[in-house]
Amino acid sequence: MDNLKRTALADEYVKYGGKTVDFAGWFMPVEFEGIIKEHEAVRNNVGLFDVSHMGEITVKGKEALKFVNYLITNDLEKLVDNQVLYTFLCREDGSVVDDILVYRFSEEDLLLVVNASNTEKDYDWVVKNKGDFHVTIENISSITSQLALQGPKAKALLQAHTDTDLSEIKFFFAKRDVLINGVLCMVSRTGYTGEDGFEIYMPNDGAVTLYTNLIEDGALPIGLGARDTLRFEANLPLYGNELSDHWTPIEAGFGFFVKVDKEAFLGKEVLAKQKAEGVDRKIVGFTMGDKKIPRHGYRVLKDGEEIGFVTTGYKSPTLGEIIGLAMVKTEFSKIGTEIDIEVRNKTSKAEVRSRKFLKR
């Protein structure tokens, strides 16, 4: 654990009882009080995540918007200033380099927020594709800390720490220069949990102040374990599970974020064709028929033949059911289809269901 990268909050974890692991080369807490308790706190109350390990890349200049729009599948022209979108960076063959957020502060000032496991990969990708675009690209990850405050009580709690009226920051919008506990932050109404909440960006020297103040005011410290169970229940993809270098966002079931009517972007031809003609495999939701837990990589079978693999599975803390997501051949993707999940050399029955696990 000695060569791991540490966020500005690494010394705080032990104070709150954090159990730490190596996550993508970072020293990170997988849980504090317990994954299930933390999960329930975010669904019912408010929790605070240190997500400073994530990457931040700025793209600025006269052609910033045009350039980034060329790199991504979603459409920045549809945004106004200070709006945020979720999108994929794809290759020409439609495979996914990463899933990211793009903050459009203005046409000439954009921020990409990327997965911790892909920060260097994404930065290199953006630089490699710059061509003749008049832009400057900077990786500001090492000087940027990020906290995520999530849950139905997140807004009420955060409001007590800032004079900025948080009602002004709408879903998938951002605001810069928000003073929180004396620290100047950028705040967006975004998150990875399926609950209301905020992602808060600040310089590293402000992170401990915010983290401590918010926890003392009632936010429960949350680890990466609950971060995964929360996003899974909300049908949000995890790069490495539902998204990868080996299939397209259409196959993953996230075509909504691929705007094939946009002018030229990396992957457009392949993705447009897939949207028009359909795909041979797709990710489906499923419910387990017994008490075993389906895990990433477990094979999915039908009549003894392999038809796919599990991408993520859990006993869902909120639903109390054992559910999962799996990439399967399209002919087995209809809701109600019976499939078999191979768990430790034996098969368990399962049934394909809607991915909207948390239908509300």
Place this chain on the structure above:
Amino acid sequence: MSNVLAGLYYTKDHEWVRVEGDKAYIGITDYAQHSLGSIVYVELPSVGDEIDMDDNLGVVESVKAASDIVMPVSGEVVKINEDLEDNPELINEAPYDNHLIAVTLKDAGELEDLLGKEDYEAFLAEEE
């Protein structure tokens, strides 16, 4: 600090063994349940199964991962803890009160290879 009870045998895989006559009750230690976190599923063998020492006896699954449990001694399964099917979290709550299985010992001599309380505590001190 993990809780280690007197009167039990221990293994370096963090199992405990309680001998009652010719039967041995097998469970996982406080250190094990704490490392795993919330236990959500337990897979146990069937009554009548004969399993040798070091072979797989079952699986304990936490939210994040599955952990194989290995037989500390050889024996025939005479009892499985059925409470764990619906309430696997009992292991977290009381790891020494909730055995996984009970077996009739095939070879009582195997007990000599297990650790006593002090040796297990010393082993834990190195791990922690």
